[in-house]
Amino acid sequence: MKNVQISYELFVKLLLYHLAEDYDDTEEIAKGLQDKLDSMIRHQHYTEYKTAETEEEKQAARQKYLDTVGMHKDFRW
Template identity: 60%
Template sequence: MMKNVQIPYELFMLLLRYHLMEDDTCLEEIRQGLEKKLDSLVQHELYGKYKTAPTQEEREKARQEYLDRRGVPDSFRW
């Protein structure tokens, strides 16, 4: 199954500029935008796994990994 991914308009325009106009002055902005989007997708997947995992152990492991990636300190967790 193919999934769609939404990206910000600015990132889309940078990608167009790079690919269609061969302007490589925006490579760093594109890299940062894609990394931010990838981090967001990974966090979304972990949260979904945390909510739907079949066993309590898998849910807890996914929850811990999600909180680690979000940068929540151990002292703030329940």
């Protein structure tokens, strides 16, 4: 099983949310977790691109990665 790292600040906010029932930073926690999830998805698409066995799979994964990153289609080769 893989490990996921988050910032110390987000970790403390999660602890306060769950253990101290401090619900003031709910939006910041949600944004931090969403940013981490987006980062993990980008990394997964990049890994698929780099480890694809066929050229077709590689190009499909590359396009998926570039879409996820938000690269404009005019800047792609």
